Structure formats: C-alpha cells, structure tokens
Amino acid sequence: MKYKNLISCILILTLLTGCGSTAISNNKDVHGQKDKNILRVDKRKEEATKVLVEENKIYLSNSRMSICMDAKNLEVINIDNNENKVSLSDPVGNYNVSQIKTTEEGVKFQIIDEAVEVNVSLKDNRLNIHFSTGKEMSFTWPRVQSTKGFDSYIMPHYEGKYIPKKDKIFRTFFTQHESWDTLEFLSMPFVGIKNELNTYTYIMENGYNNEIVFTDDNENLGFSINHEFTSNHHIKEFSYEIVVDENDYIKPAKVYREYLMETDQFVSLEEKGKKAKDLDKLYGGVQIYLWSSGVLDTRDIGRWLGFVKEINNSKNSMSISKRLWELLPEESETKNLIFQYSNDGYVDQYGRKTIIRDINGILKRKDFYEESVFKSQGKSKEVESLLNKGLINLSDTEIYELNLRLFYEGFEEYFHVKFEDVGNGFSTKMLNKLQELGIKKAWLSGDNMAQNWMLNESVAKKAIDAGYLIGAYDSYHSMHKPGIEKWDTAKFDKNLWETGGIMRKNGSYFDGFKRIGRKVSPLAAMPYVKNRMGKIMDSITVNSWFVDCDAAGELYEDYNPLHPASKEDDANARKERLQWMIDEYGLVVGSEGGNSYLSDTIHFAQGMMAPVIAWGDADMRKNRDSEFYLGNYWPMEGPQVFVKQVPLKEKYGYIYYKPEFRLPLYQTVYHDSVITTSHWGSGSLKFSNQIITNALTELLYNVQPLYNLNLEELEKHGEFISKYYSVFSKIHEITATEPLSEFEILTEDRLVQKTKFGDKVEVIANYKSEGFVHEGRKIPGESVEIYIMKDETRQIYTP
Incomplete structure (x- = not known):
C-alpha cells in the first residue's frame, strides 16, 4: 500500500509540475568536477503554489519543490526533478484527521486525536509545517530513519558535524543517551540532510522545549524530534521551515544565516562594538586563563631557608611572624613544615608551594592587620596612607594591597623581586613575558570573579594599559546554602536561597552543579547580579566579563510560583542580564557555549570549538592511573585538569577533532557576530595527540586559541604560542568582522x-x-x- 501511495504521489506531482522545469547549474562540486545534476536555486520571481488534496493525501508543488504529505501519519516526501524521492519524515503516527482545507499557499487540518492543528505551506524552495494546540502534551515530528534519498546529516553539534548515516562510531555515540535537549546538543536550531544532489535544512522556528532522539537500525543512524507543549507557554506552537538547496556542506548554515537576517535576529560585531568600546581589543587576540594560588609566587622568595627560620624563631614575639602563625589553619601542614625545614636546612619545592598557598590565603583576610602586632614595624608612606583612611573604609582591593605591603615590608630582606613584580599568573612578570613573546592582544582572566585582579590592582592597570582585555569570571548557575558555600560565585543570601530556586513541576528543586545546592532562577537573580557587579566595579576596573553556563543551552521550565518561567523566559532573562552588563559598563561580554539564543548579545563564547569532553568517562575523570586521566582541580597555581597534557581517547578524537567530520557551521552563521574558542577544560594545548590538528582547524575556521597558563606553563609552551600568534593574529585582525563565505x-x-x-x-x-x-x-x-x-x-x- 505504501508503495502504491508513493507511485500515486509521483504521478500526480509529475502532472502538476513536470520533471524538466528546474534549471540545471554548471557549478562545480566539492571535488572541483562539473556536476550537471546540482540544483540551482535562483533568485527568481515568486510563483503560485499548486495544491491538490486527494482524500488524506496532500500534494504541493512549484518549480523548486514537489511535496507529497500523508495527513494521517504526517509522512512527507519530496520528489526532485529527476524523480528521486527524499523522505523528509517517515510516518510518526496513525491519526484521525479533520477535513483538509486549502489555503493561499497550502493546506490546514486538525489531528483530532491530539487536538493539534497543522498548517502546511510551500513558497519557492521553502516548506513550512506549523503545529499548534491548546493543551499540554508532547508531539513528535519529524522522524527521519528511512534510507530513501539521502546519505548523511549536517548538524551544528557545537561548531558543526558531517555525519554519514551509516557511520558506526557516530551511530554508537549519538544513541548512548535516550534523548538530547536540542538546546544543549545543537548550537543552532537546525539540522540538515544531504544527498549527492541537494541539502535539506530543517529550521526549528521555536528552538525551545525540543528533544532529539537518535535511533540505530543496525545500518543507519536516524533521528526524531519531540516538542513539549508546557503550561508555562500560553501560546503553544512550533514549526519547521524546510529549505531545499544545492549540494553544499555548509548550505544549511547559510540558509539559517539568511533566516536570521530576514527575521532581524542577526547582530554583527561591528554593531555590537558601538556599546562595547574595547571589543576591537579581541580582534587578533588569544584567550588565556591565568593561574596562581594568590598574590605571591614561590619564586618571589630568594632566601627560603632564612625566611622559614625567621617565621619559626619569631612566632612567639610581637611581630608579623606571630600574626602569620596565629592565622595559619590548624589543619594545615605548613606549621610542621616550617619547623621541619628550619632544622633540616633546606626547603624543597613541595614545601615552598604549600607554605605560599597558605600565606596567600592569609593575605586575603580582612583581619590580617592588627595594630598591636604591626605598631613596631616600620611602614611605608603607602601603608600609612591606607591606614589613615581607616580599615573599615577600605575597599577589598585596598585591603589586599595593605596586607601585601605589610607582608613584603616585614620580610623584604628575603625577597629577590621588587614589590611590584611579585606573583605568578597575575603579575607584571607574566605581562612582560607575554609582551616579549609578541602577544599584543589577549583576553586574560582567572577562575574566581575578579579577585585575582583585585589582589594586585597595579597589575590590572598595567594589563589594560598594555592593550589587553582583563576579565572577571562569574556565574549565576548555582547557589549554595548560606554558611556552607563551596565556591564564591555560589554565595548568595538567605532570601535568594529560600525564594530563588528553580523548581520542577512536582515542587522539588533542581540540584546545582555537581549536585551541590540549587539552580538559581535568572529572573530572581537579577538584583544580585547588579549588586555583585557594582561592588566589584567599585573596587577595580575590568573591561570584560565572562558568565559561565548562560549560553550553554542549559535552560529550565521553572514551576516555582514566585517566578514561573518557560525555557524561553529563562533565555530572555539571561540575555537581559548580559545586555545590562554591556549597557551599564560597556564591557566585552562572553559566556560558555555560544548557543544561538544569546548570539545577538554576547561578543565571545568559550566551548564552541572544543566542548567539555567525556564528562562521564571514568578513565578521564576518575581513574588516576589511566593515561587519559585529565587531572585534579589542584594545585591552585596550576590545576592539572587544565594544564596537564594527556592524550585523548581515539573515539573522542573521532567525534570532536577528526577533520573529515568537522564543518564550520557556526562560523558560517556567526563568524562576524560571535568570536569563539574552546572550553577551558579542552584548551588548545590540553590533548597531546590533537594539538597539531586543532591548530590547523583553528586557522582554517579562524577561531581563537585558548590557553591555561602560569609562568611555568608559559616557559614550556611560549615558543609554540608565540609562533602561532604571529600567524593567527595577523589574519584575525583582518577577518574578525568578515563572514565565512566559502x-x-x-x-x-x-x-x-x-x-x-x-x-x-x-x-x-x-x-x-x-x-x-x-x-x-x-x-x-x-x-x-x-x-x-x-x-x-x-x-x-x-x-
């Protein structure tokens, strides 16, 4: 029966349109050979769509597309001018439908069983299928599994993938999950299918509340998309625009870019730069996370043995040594090490790093200065000036400066660097080394808001004066219960803890990152965003801000009665806070991921080129004996998970790095709108067996490299980074505001x-x-x- 229906479809469409009316191009295919069968989509005058309804069969045609749709099961087939059949959707059900009514460019009908209205229209080379309902439900369309008419998929999985439908590795990888939220799986809301003649692009006009489900019939990879109509949406609808075009690997991305421009959703970097005055500092630059355990580095101390002996011998006298001893954590081994090394006559590297970490922690404390201890210590005019303001009136930045100056002046004889040169990642030593290597443009940030810059304000000022972007790393993803916070970005007050959590429909809260605390509603968090940023910007000037997670696709339906929100509301609230940062402070703003729902707002995105890889792989995340183990989040001055080089498992290299399967889809759409790079956990130098391939692809796609550096890492990789920068920076300066056109x-x-x-x-x-x-x-x-x-x-x- 199905075969007879298909023959009927072909015959009727042949009568309507004929097989020879489409112009044939002389374009070259991707291998440079002339291909007379490539369909040319010309910019010609719009023509009327021919519509025919025969029982439950719908036939729509013009000179560009010939569509046969079965209303009872929503199967859709396109028949090209060579009578090749391409299945745009296999059957998804067996429905009772109302009478089919014709419209100006198509038809509409009701699926009675589901109370869903379907509108179908064809205009030029675009088929639009629109679904709407008045009730909460889940609905599936399309389902693409049939072998008819195409051989591969084109999907914006992060930057972009070419996926042969018979490829076993992709079949296994994509079917390992029951389903994927399209907001997290796809960086942009479209998928493409491809054959030797054409590409077909499915644009999801409502990119929210969709799941993609992959299937494997032991020969072919298939997929279906489920849309969830939720109670948080008063208007319950979703639709697809399906566009047929010539055989071009990046055509789906070109189609989506055109769609964005037609619907006024595309904003260029040049336009964004009108509000972010330092945006051009990103053009031709690299992105770098700097690491240190605080304001001091082990190499700042020249006479280590004398230093620890001084602390040990003076810990009971009224001196800075006594104050240090009092503030050292009881559980720390530093006290034992100081005693041990004073007697051994030597301080090894392990001991130096341990002692400096604890001292760096003490120098962040607001209670470090105690008048009875320091009254006998000579004080510089800078210290006197700060003290004259009154401790209670000092900003965090001034407290840090006071503590550091007191410490330096108290132990100055043991230092072998000047006061202004202390530190590791955030130091003038680092800035000078970057300059020596020829790195004139860079985005520099740390892992804990702007605290690293606040610890040494003079370094921040020198970095800005040198032309760098200096960033704060921030997050409003999770909140922890007040009093037991695990990290600073999750610190909020009792009121937000009790009222600001994102809630499931059953009344339970979504857990925070690593199952700690709760996810925090972006609608409820906005006053806290303004308060936190205001305090930081009052203390120190930064010219960039990075907000973790906001553009990563992790959005929620929130059923908290205090701030109910759909995923679209969630996205808009995140957009609002990032736009506020730009409008209020003129900052260059970025986020994790770079998903399209924030592309008109953010300036840069981390994680598009190489994302977080293998979050659940024990060999990479837990098994410390494995050669693939990424490393721990320690030590503070260079966490192994970021700086340790390890090989990447072959299967992940195949999925994420193999050039045969990569496509510059995101760059085709957004190269001149969003500057992208890799996730900090998959930096440009992280995977030892992918460094060369990654460098070539970064240059081919013209996307920025990302490095994790302290002084030790820069010594290891400085020559490679400098050589690469000299090439990349020159061309990115030219192309940053240009589209990827071919x-x-x-x-x-x-x-x-x-x-x-x-x-x-x-x-x-x-x-x-x-x-x-x-x-x-x-x-x-x-x-x-x-x-x-x-x-x-x-x-x-x-x-």
Missing part, C-alpha cells in the same frame, strides 16, 4: 580543506602527513597556506 573540500579523503572570509583572506589546511599541490603550489603536510587577497601575499605555517 568552504570547500578539495580531496576525496576530505583531508585538504579551504575557507574564504569575505573578499579578504583564503586559508587552505592540509591535514595529510605528505604535501599537497594546489594550483601548482605545494602545501607541506600538516600545514596551512594563508592568502591575503589585498596584498596578494601567501604564507605557509606548519605548527
């Missing part, structure tokens, strides 16, 4: 690829181990060729 795969094995940015720069990446000759020019193995069109200059870079 992408080509130049070889059958997909290992030589080309991009073009506006009419400014072309990049060819050769991932092969051997050289490749392109138009008479040889590109060495594992290298890129960069062509700057204005200067007509070419450069080869080999990592």
